[in-house]
Amino acid sequence: AAVPAARSSMDGSKGPSDGDAAEDAGDGNKDRTPGGQEAGAGASDAVLAAGSFRITASDGRAPWAAPGAKPKVVYHDPSIPRPQDVYLIRVNNCNSPFDHVWLERSEDGTRPIHPLEKLPVEQFIDRNVPESEPVRPADVDDTPFTLVEDLKGLTELVNKLKDVNEFAVDLEHNQYRSFQGLTCLMQISTRTEDFIIDTLKLRIYIGSYLKELFKDPTKRKVMHGADRDIMWLQRDFRVYVCNLFDTGQASRVLQMERNSLEHLLHHFCGVTANKTYQNADWRSRPLSDEMIKYAREDTHYLLYIYDLMRLRLQRESTCENDLLLEVQKRSNDICLQLYEKELLTDKSYLHIYGLQEHELAAAQLAVVSALHQWRDYIAREQDESTGYVLPNKALIEIAKKMPTTTADLRRIVKSKYPCVEDNFDLILDIVWNATENSGAFEAIAEQLKKVRLGELDLKSIVDAGEVIEMAPSDADNVGINFDPADQYSLAPSSTANIRVTSNSRDSLMTDATLTGSIWLHDKTPTIPSSENKTSWSLSGLTRQSNKEAETQAPVQELKRPTP
Numbered sequence: 001a002a003v004p005a006a007r008s009s010m011d012g013s014k015g016p017s018d019g020d021a022a023e024d025a026g027d028g029n030k031d032r033t034p035g036g037q038e039a040g041a042g043a044s045d046a047v048l049a050a051g052s053f054r055i056t057a058s059d060g061r062a063p064w065a066a067p068g069a070k071p072k073v074v075y076h077d078p079s080i081p082r083p084q085d086v087y088l089i090r091v092n093n094c095n096s097p098f099d100h101v102w103l104e105r106s107e108d109g110t111r112p113i114h115p116l117e118k119l120p121v122e123q124f125i126d127r128n129v130p131e132s133e134p135v136r137p138a139d140v141d142d143t144p145f146t147l148v149e150d151l152k153g154l155t156e157l158v159n160k161l162k163d164v165n166e167f168a169v170d171l172e173h174n175q176y177r178s179f180q181g182l183t184c185l186m187q188i189s190t191r192t193e194d195f196i197i198d199t200l201k202l203r204i205y206i207g208s209y210l211k212e213l214f215k216d217p218t219k220r221k222v223m224h225g226a227d228r229d230i231m232w233l234q235r236d237f238r239v240y241v242c243n244l245f246d247t248g249q250a251s252r253v254l255q256m257e258r259n260s261l262e263h264l265l266h267h268f269c270g271v272t273a274n275k276t277y278q279n280a281d282w283r284s285r286p287l288s289d290e291m292i293k294y295a296r297e298d299t300h301y302l303l304y305i306y307d308l309m310r311l312r313l314q315r316e317s318t319c320e321n322d323l324l325l326e327v328q329k330r331s332n333d334i335c336l337q338l339y340e341k342e343l344l345t346d347k348s349y350l351h352i353y354g355l356q357e358h359e360l361a362a363a364q365l366a367v368v369s370a371l372h373q374w375r376d377y378i379a380r381e382q383d384e385s386t387g388y389v390l391p392n393k394a395l396i397e398i399a400k401k402m403p404t405t406t407a408d409l410r411r412i413v414k415s416k417y418p419c420v421e422d423n424f425d426l427i428l429d430i431v432w433n434a435t436e437n438s439g440a441f442e443a444i445a446e447q448l449k450k451v452r453l454g455e456l457d458l459k460s461i462v463d464a465g466e467v468i469e470m471a472p473s474d475a476d477n478v479g480i481n482f483d484p485a486d487q488y489s490l491a492p493s494s495t496a497n498i499r500v501t502s503n504s505r506d507s508l509m510t511d512a513t514l515t516g517s518i519w520l521h522d523k524t525p526t527i528p529s530s531e532n533k534t535s536w537s538l539s540g541l542t543r544q545s546n547k548e549a550e551t552q553a554p555v556q557e558l559k560r561p562t563p
Contacts, residue, residue: 134307
């Protein structure tokens with residue numbers, strides 16, 4: 001998959017991964033662009049200039065690009081309508097564990113059972129490897145291709161996959177404009193055809209149509225570096241994979257010079273991969289011809305590479321060192337991973353990337369914690385990455401300088417972040433209220449000094465964190481049913497009639513259902529309504545964004561002094 005490789009914590013904190021435009025590389029909550037710039041966080045031209053830009057010259061170049069220069073690929077294009085809005089995509093961002101509702105449970109009911117657990121690893125090893133050299137596939141341009149955008153096309157693809165014993169798979173993903181991430185495309189290649197599925201448009205159908213094919217232990221699925229793809233398939237489509245051959249793991253077992261797909265394409269196929277679109281904004285529609293070709297190349301040659309690697313693994317195996325078995329074990333281990341939603345705890349802020357580089361006083365740590373909780377709430381509610389809401393670097397700078405006026409805050413937050421722009425007064429109140437709670441952070445401040453001196457392990461502090469509670473919600477355990485009358489009629493501005501079923505009620509999915517009411521430390525509930533959308537509380541200090549709202553019982557407020 002053409003997305004950054006490093007996995008970090010929920011807030012992008014274990015890597016330089018959330019939102020400082022040209023200053024930090026990254027992709028929202030979890031991913032990092034290797035050596036790339038992060039996109040700006042808003043729609044302004046200033047932000048575009050900092051982290052991405054639109055190509056406006058008639059020849060496709062940026063206005064300031066040198067003649068003959070290749071066009072720069074936009075990592076984040078703020079002009080793209082959010083798929084969540086266009087296709088009515090609703091996800092459960094509540095601060096509660098992900099429920100694998102389509103999996104069987106263990107006898108004691110404590111954990112889900114992956115279907116692969118019941119199958120012996122030897123079942124997937126085919127030792128009848130032909131000694132003859134595999135036949136190289138036709139070039140991409142000479143191979144039939146189908147862009148699957150409706151249920152008719154998806155049904156035809158499913159029928160074709162039923163007739164093959166193996167197929168190659170890859171995903172394209174976007175993390176920056178959603179809290180958990182969105183799978184934007186699924187590429188599938190057989191021996192004779194390439195397919196790209198628009199997984200944004202067909203999101204609610206992917207699982208019900210493809211889950212049995214991916215679970216079928218008689219059909220080989222070939223993927224490269226499938227760790228995150230496996231997670232995304234589970235998270236977005238409840239699809240679980242059996243019988244995987246991961247060419248990335250095979251390259252490691254064979255101790256190849258490099259393990260990237262780019263290297264394997266060049267080594268085995270003589271193909272120089274065009275990585276221009278590696279960090280493209282895959283939410284873009286319609287897909288350009290260049291993006292389609294890039295996506296196809298990720299799977300087009302994979303079955304051929306699989307043939308060559310399997311032959312080499314067989315030849316280099318010994319009685320004591322069964323390389324085919326080793327690759328299969330590693331591939332199985334990847335499949336057996338189960339997606340877990342990262343949860344906010346009262347110590348999550350300690351994971352913020354770069355925090356350990358600053359010697360912060362207790363009051364400053366209190367501000368870090370409060371802002372961290374606020375941006376997490378906003379990100380979950382609006383389904384945005386925490387890096388889009390408020391980047392780590394900006395958050396730490398606010399905590400260090402503890403601004404008391406709007407002018408001070410504007411000087412600290414130089415880039416235009418929409419969620420910050422809309423909440424200047426609230427952020428100032430959060431800063432002031434947090435300093436009133438600084439006594440609770442004295443011990444943590446001392447512990448962090450010991451961490452910097454190497455006298456204490458940060459993990460020991462973080463592991464003591466408690467998950468911040470949310471209101472009881474049945475937004476998990478979601479089952480999606482679609483009305484057959486809606487088949488073949490998915491319009492860009494609409495989707496099927498989606499009905500959400502859970503343990504306690506059957507109702508149309510709404511933002512309030514999915515967001516729920518969130519409690520922070522003092523268990524004061526927020527009310528997710530249009531009149532009082534961003535009311536929240538911090539350790540007994542409460543501030544409502546709408547002073548007129550009467551939806552809560554009166555609470556005595558501590559006011560920030562007027563400068």
